[in-house]
Amino acid sequence: MVIGADGANSRVAKAIDAGEYAYAIAFQERIKLPEEKMEYYEELAEMYVGDDISPDFYGWVFPKYDHVGVGTGTVINKNAIKQYQTAIRERAADRLEGGKLIKVEAHPIPEHPRPRRVQGRVALVGDAAGYVTKCSGEGIYFAAKSGRMAAEAIVKLSKNGEVLPTEDQIKNTYIRDWDNKYWATYKVLDILQAVFYRNNGAREAFVELCEDEYVQKVTFDSYLYKTVTRGSPVDDIKLLFKTVGSIIRGNQIAKPDAPIAVIDNKRL
Numbered sequence: 001m002v003i004g005a006d007g008a009n010s011r012v013a014k015a016i017d018a019g020e021y022a023y024a025i026a027f028q029e030r031i032k033l034p035e036e037k038m039e040y041y042e043e044l045a046e047m048y049v050g051d052d053i054s055p056d057f058y059g060w061v062f063p064k065y066d067h068v069g070v071g072t073g074t075v076i077n078k079n080a081i082k083q084y085q086t087a088i089r090e091r092a093a094d095r096l097e098g099g100k101l102i103k104v105e106a107h108p109i110p111e112h113p114r115p116r117r118v119q120g121r122v123a124l125v126g127d128a129a130g131y132v133t134k135c136s137g138e139g140i141y142f143a144a145k146s147g148r149m150a151a152e153a154i155v156k157l158s159k160n161g162e163v164l165p166t167e168d169q170i171k172n173t174y175i176r177d178w179d180n181k182y183w184a185t186y187k188v189l190d191i192l193q194a195v196f197y198r199n200n201g202a203r204e205a206f207v208e209l210c211e212d213e214y215v216q217k218v219t220f221d222s223y224l225y226k227t228v229t230r231g232s233p234v235d236d237i238k239l240l241f242k243t244v245g246s247i248i249r250g251n252q253i254a255k256p257d258a259p260i261a262v263i264d265n266k267r268l
């Protein structure tokens with residue numbers, strides 16, 4: 001048995017002809033801040049939106065124990081990633097003042113699962129399989145979780161190493177269980193990304209909605225429990241109307257996005 005846990009550029013995925021996925025490129029600078037500046041990030045993480053930062057994703061300043069990660073990502077305009085990184089650095093400039101750059105990272109992030117995640121006795125997990133959620137770009141939890149689910153299924157199927165599991169058996173356990181557990185979560189986040197990151201008007205709406213306590217609760221619960229949690233149907237209907245209102249208002253106040261010359265459709 002082989003479990004391909006070798007990340008977005010997976011050699012194992014290529015070896016089994018697992019098929020391609022669309023991907024984002026993410027860029028991150030790790031910055032060590034002076035102590036008094038780091039205090040600001042003790043209790044919060046920052047998310048920045050706008051077409052200066054990314055035409056289809058968000059920029060971030062995330063605290064990482066003793067430093068911050070400052071970054072951004074994009075699918076459709078990968079060649080401009082450094083320009084977007086400069087923009088997030090400029091937007092957060094006051095808070096990052098006096099910081100020392102300690103590491104620069106740039107890496108692909110899969111946008112959806114590969115067409116084939118099991119071939120023969122090879123199974124893919126994590127980024128190799130394409131398990132990063134849209135909208136938040138979260139992949140660490142899902143990489144660990146898929147590794148565990150694949151391993152547990154295989155140990156059980158192999159009767160503790162006595163028999164070799166077949167492709168169908170792996171598909172009917174690990175892949176089926178994964179899709180049952182997470183398909184809806186991925187789909188909802190996919191829709192949210194398509195709705196709220198598509199232009200500056202939608203991003204204004206997103207920012208306005210984030211002030212709503214119900215939105216905050218549903219978002220944090222979903223993030224915590226890794227499943228889309230829902231409140232009462234009445235609150236959901238209220239939210240629907242609020243969203244429409246926010247999108248209309250957002251489109252009225254936002255400046256139009258800068259045009260992108262060539263939409264990047266590269267796949268990995």
Ligand SMILES: Cc1cc2nc3c(=O)[nH]c(=O)nc-3n(C[C@H](O)[C@H](O)[C@H](O)COP(=O)(O)OP(=O)(O)OC[C@H]3O[C@@H](n4cnc5c(N)ncnc54)[C@H](O)[C@@H]3O)c2cc1C
Pocket residue numbers: 005006007008010011026027028062071105106107108109125126127128132137138139140141143
């Ligand atoms: C800039 C950036 C910021 C991110 N921020 C977040 C975040 O805040 N939260 C979050 O949840 N996710 C985040 N992600 C996504 C997250 O990092 C990935 O989804 C996650 O690391 C995937 O884990 P993985 O084990 O599948 O792959 P990886 O972490 O890529 O690990 C793959 C491992 O395989 C090894 N490997 C590859 N090829 C070979 C080979 N041929 N032989 C031997 N070893 C090999 C690599 O060296 C690596 O150690 C971010 C990604 C990027 C690029």
